Amino acid sequence: MNCTVDIKKEGNKVLAYLPFDPRTEFNIPKGSIYVKCVIENVQFKSKLMSRGSGRYCIFFSKQLLKDIGIDGEEKLNVNLNIELDTIADIPQLTESPEMINNEVLNAISQRASIRKFTDKDIDQIQLNTILNAGLCAPSAMNKRPFHFVVTKDREKMVSIIGDNPYVKMLRSAAACIIVCGDKVVQGIPEWLLADCSAATQNILLAIHSIGLGGVWCGVKQGSNFYKGIVKEFNLPKHIRPISLVAFGYPAEEKQQPNRFELGKIHLESW
Numbered sequence: 001m002n003c004t005v006d007i008k009k010e011g012n013k014v015l016a017y018l019p020f021d022p023r024t025e026f027n028i029p030k031g032s033i034y035v036k037c038v039i040e041n042v043q044f045k046s047k048l049m050s051r052g053s054g055r056y057c058i059f060f061s062k063q064l065l066k067d068i069g070i071d072g073e074e075k076l077n078v079n080l081n082i083e084l085d086t087i088a089d090i091p092q093l094t095e096s097p098e099m100i101n102n103e104v105l106n107a108i109s110q111r112a113s114i115r116k117f118t119d120k121d122i123d124q125i126q127l128n129t130i131l132n133a134g135l136c137a138p139s140a141m142n143k144r145p146f147h148f149v150v151t152k153d154r155e156k157m158v159s160i161i162g163d164n165p166y167v168k169m170l171r172s173a174a175a176c177i178i179v180c181g182d183k184v185v186q187g188i189p190e191w192l193l194a195d196c197s198a199a200t201q202n203i204l205l206a207i208h209s210i211g212l213g214g215v216w217c218g219v220k221q222g223s224n225f226y227k228g229i230v231k232e233f234n235l236p237k238h239i240r241p242i243s244l245v246a247f248g249y250p251a252e253e254k255q256q257p258n259r260f261e262l263g264k265i266h267l268e269s270w
């Protein structure tokens with residue numbers, strides 16, 4: 001359907017109220033409402049946000065405003081073509097659809113970043129298990145460019161924190177694994193990153209699956225954190241640290257929410 005809306009700033013958000021009640025119009029008595037919209041020939045998908053009393057609005061990101069060609073943050077009397085997103089029409093695809101469950105899938109959905117640890121040490125069998133999971137990761141052309149630098153040395157772990165406020169958990173982690181990529185073995189930087197990221201995720205899942213907890217710490221190329229790692233662990237020039245996993249026995253419990261977001265799924269086309 002076509003309608004006219006005013007795109008306006010409200011607080012720190014830019015939004016447009018719909019001039020109709022979408023629950024009635026689209027016959028969606030409960031749950032989230034996803035729509036496909038067109039403004040100024042720009043197509044986008046959105047989840048409608050309720051503002052109470054049957055009033056619903058669409059939020060506009062800075063990028064969307066730019067795409068639509070709105071320089072300021074307001075534009076009145078804009079033509080909006082709005083349809084229910086077909087994904088929401090498929091009964092099997094809801095925000096809590098029927099799914100298969102098993103140990104692997106359970107680990108994937110329940111893994112959470114753990115940043116608080118007890119002072120209990122981990123043993124070599126646990127470490128072997130975690131490293132093996134990393135080494136089982138897929139890699140482009142099976143080049144396996146990853147290397148894992150392991151340390152349980154508190155002084156070293158503390159020394160690499162430097163000015164990075166996001167890795168303070170290294171003060172209490174039982175160990176850390178620095179996932180590194182060999183730039184000679186894999187010369188395409190995107191693939192080196194992808195391969196090492198796959199290894200990092202395998203490591204995190206293995207940690208979670210054996211009752212430990214861990215967190216992925218990013219290592220930005222050229223940062224002080226990156227330089228500190230290179231220096232502390234004597235990494236050769238062709239070896240790039242890509243991520244660091246700090247882990248140990250968890251001293252915090254986390255329950256993951258349902259993250260099956262319909263708005264992130266695009267069937268057949270965007």
Ligand SMILES: Cc1cc2nc3c(=O)[nH]c(=O)nc-3n(C[C@H](O)[C@H](O)[C@H](O)COP(=O)(O)O)c2cc1C
Pocket residue numbers: 111112113114115166167215216217218219
């Ligand atoms: C590339 C990357 C870099 C990250 N860097 C950090 C970090 O430096 N410090 C940290 O505490 N968490 C870091 N995380 C963890 C994320 O904050 C975390 O995965 C996200 O908040 C989702 O939470 P969850 O892992 O519990 O699902 C990083 C995650 C990724 C994928």
